[in-house]
Amino acid sequence: MATNFGLGLWRLVDPKISLASMASLFLGACAAAASGPLQWGWLGLTVLGVFCIEVAKNASGEIFDFDSGADPGVTPEQLTPFSGGKRVLVEALLTRGQTIGIAAVTYILGIAIGIIIVVYREPLVLWLGIIGVGAAYFYNGAPLRLAYRGLGELTVAFCYGPLICSGMYLVQQGTVTPQVVTLSLPLGLLIGAFLWINEFPDVHADQKANKKTLVVRMGPRQASRVFAIILSTAGILLAELPFLGFPPSVLIAGIAVPPAFLAARRLWVDYEHPQRLVPAQVNTLLAFVLFAVGGGVGLLIAN
Numbered sequence: 001m002a003t004n005f006g007l008g009l010w011r012l013v014d015p016k017i018s019l020a021s022m023a024s025l026f027l028g029a030c031a032a033a034a035s036g037p038l039q040w041g042w043l044g045l046t047v048l049g050v051f052c053i054e055v056a057k058n059a060s061g062e063i064f065d066f067d068s069g070a071d072p073g074v075t076p077e078q079l080t081p082f083s084g085g086k087r088v089l090v091e092a093l094l095t096r097g098q099t100i101g102i103a104a105v106t107y108i109l110g111i112a113i114g115i116i117i118v119v120y121r122e123p124l125v126l127w128l129g130i131i132g133v134g135a136a137y138f139y140n141g142a143p144l145r146l147a148y149r150g151l152g153e154l155t156v157a158f159c160y161g162p163l164i165c166s167g168m169y170l171v172q173q174g175t176v177t178p179q180v181v182t183l184s185l186p187l188g189l190l191i192g193a194f195l196w197i198n199e200f201p202d203v204h205a206d207q208k209a210n211k212k213t214l215v216v217r218m219g220p221r222q223a224s225r226v227f228a229i230i231l232s233t234a235g236i237l238l239a240e241l242p243f244l245g246f247p248p249s250v251l252i253a254g255i256a257v258p259p260a261f262l263a264a265r266r267l268w269v270d271y272e273h274p275q276r277l278v279p280a281q282v283n284t285l286l287a288f289v290l291f292a293v294g295g296g297v298g299l300l301i302a303n
Helices: 005-013 015-035 040-068 096-120 125-138 152-173 178-198 203-208 214-218 220-244 248-270 274-302
Strands: none
Touching: 005 040, 005 096, 015 040, 015 152, 015 178, 015 274, 040 096, 040 125, 040 152, 096 125, 125 152, 152 178, 178 220, 178 248, 178 274, 203 214, 214 220, 220 248, 220 274, 248 274
């Protein structure tokens, strides 16, 4: 039996990581509210469905990363609050059976909620749901094992940017516009950057487990430079939004720039020192949250 089921479940819920999906849902909801009235019941159901898939992804990922040796290979010196996995199996907070059970239940709940939305609200959500659930499971799971093939970062940027943001908009408005996809691109890059920086402390364990993340493939030094490019690209896309038909108030999302800059500067210097990267990890998380909040509020006050 698990030594602490409650703590293990809390680790799988992991609110600080779930902020990624919540940020995208918030931005999509704000974009929808700027276009018409919100359907609050469907909004709540959408949030619940995405939350269930998020927990399911974390649980199934724990099993795959434990079996591959990626999580057990992270030493205490390399561990940070944002990397090294949820460690529910490594620390025996949950048994293998309990972790599988949590994954199964939350996948089933998330899929069931998606089916309700498809049948009673918006049929086109089916295709986004299939992509989202597939990406959640195959991020670590066989046979695709996206994170192990250097495709995890792109998958995260796509899913937590355009997919979730557009999905929320679709449920509310019955369509997906080029504008909402464009708005979600900088957010996807910022969330992808959060995964990117969280891979640095795990790089040696991932190498041993043959988990070929892009940080492993490039090496920490080159990857730290690419991280700065990712953040800069997000900033450039943000600056272009008013020229693409968005109200100038969307530039409130620029409040994400200072923490993004601080994160890039810290990683540029300390890419080989996991414990020194924690402030940069926090600032990267702060950057994507502030972008979503600032951009969403900017759309609402312009309406």
